[in-house]
Amino acid sequence: DDRSLGRLAAALAAAVSRPRVAAAIAEHAPPVLGATYVALSVANDARRELENLVAELPDGLDQEYRRLSYDRRLPAVDAYLGDRTDTLADRQEILDRYPDLGPVLDQVGIGSVAQVVVRNAEDQPLGVLSVGWPGPTTFDDAMLARLDTLGEVVGQTLERADLYDTEHQLVVDLQRDVLGAVSVPAGVEVVTRYVPAERLIGIGGDWYDVVDTGGAAVTFVVGDVTGHGVLAVTAMSQLRTLVGGLVRAGEPLETIIERVEAMLGDASTIVASVALFEVDTASWSLRYSSAGHPWALVRRRDGGVVALDAAQQSLLGVRDVRTSSVAVEHLGPGDVLVAYTDGLIERRRESITDGIERLSARLTEVDPAAGLDALADALLGLRDPGAGGRTDDDVALVVVRRPER
Known part of the structure; x- marks a missing residue:
């Protein structure tokens, strides 16, 4: 609803670092999409991995799903490397493509997922938004439009946060050099x-x-x-x-x-x-x-x-x-x-x-x-x-x- 969207917009406007952007998304984006969770992973091409910025992952998943190597077959990795939004409308569709994810789906309580590539102003991919719902989801034009819009807003917010971090560090370094x-x-x-x-x-x-x-x-x-x-x-x-x-x-x-x-x-x-x-x-x-x-x-x-x-x-x-x-x-x-x-x-x-x-x-x-x-x-x-x-x-x-x- 409009109130959920307003809270998300306010939280993203106040986020001035990548972890804070991820925290704002995790807290305020699910109600906007009717989802169980929304997680942000950012790309580190030098290390060939996506880093999941969710503050706390479910028990037992942190070590395996905090850093996602490009060599692994996972929904977020495939979407990022394929540079496309990807949707899997129900549990069976997920397992047909990723048969090893059954235990994780059970633990997290997920029945459908979407992966949205997040881009900067130059249309370069920065990472992936992973969205999960408790049951099957119909990915009609309206839902796909909401996902694309969220991806665009998050991309702009990430880019602004990165610029803020750069300027912040410049001033800190200058101040400490002077002192x-x-x-x-x-x-x-x-x-x-x-x-x-x-x-x-x-x-x-x-x-x-x-x-x-x-x-x-x-x-x-x-x-x-x-x-x-x-x-x-x-x-x-x-x-x-x-x-x-x-x-x-x-x-x-x-x-x-x-x-x-x-x-x-x-x-x-x-x-x-x-x-x-x-x-x-x-x-x-x-x-x-x-x-x-x-x-x-x-x-x-x-x-x-x-x-x-x-x-x-x-x-x-x-x-x-x-x-x-x-x-x-x-x-x-x-x-x-x-x-x-x-x-x-x-x-x-x-x-x-x-x-x-x-x-x-x-x-x-x-x-x-x-x-x-x-x-x-x-x-x-x-x-x-x-x-x-x-x-x-x-x-x-x-x-x-x-x-x-």
Whole structure:
């Protein structure tokens, strides 16, 4: 019916990878065709096989029917190699052509099948849709038209998903190349993480940096450029270079944000949040300044959590009147500094304060003695899964601990 078709169309529109396309088909296509199942297999001509993308196959069938070699006599393989839609209207017709499939038909409960070749815009075959019904099926013109239409829509969706994956990976690779590895000075424990969004609209622009200026001073930076994609990564790279360069040149923490904004110039359209944390590893004094960035947190050794919510300025790029704003905190033995971008805490229909409180509660629960990697993993587990289980924003995370002794 129209509602089933609408749900299928919406699910395919939201699918941005081959497995998600297959999942949308498996869930929403059967009601459109009155079928028991609809499965997508994609071709790998280099390996001469079709890969069945159904998330879970019935018991005992995964090993034999997950990857379908071109050398096997199976309905999906024959349809793909023959480059044609193929229909078998009842159980006997299936067994006449494929006598070994009897046990599988019994296990899955299938009485008729159709195989529809899925193509891209250049009419090249990408794979096969396998459709099964519980009993005999009449493949009249109306049913064949529905099958062909579904094949066309799935082909377009697969092609779009492949383009999305390519662009997504390009931005992820570019972002990670820009961030690179950080140099961690002796005497301080540091873990850094960058986790990309699974949706392209949320990826690019988050960054971190660790700047060792020699002596006892180390500066940690986290920032987030508005926007997404290659342009956001480019802007992020520019800001990261400017901020890091000023820190290395000995610019006082009090004036770095103002200097960066001046260096960008009035013509710049970059808007970003950024926070800087200058740690003296001799006295363990922590000086910090923030331009529109979510508050960092300090977890005390006893489990208490302190929000670094002073020294706040407006976003970088807003062209506001700026005044020097630096606050000071002290890190005791075993204390942990957690700086992050908003993708870690933001959720729909929640305030930023709600997210910070949730992060604070998680920090209280997790024992840093288990290691900073374990702590970082626990914090990243707070991310909003977003629509369809896909995270909508990337995250940069810096975790710093003063050694116990």
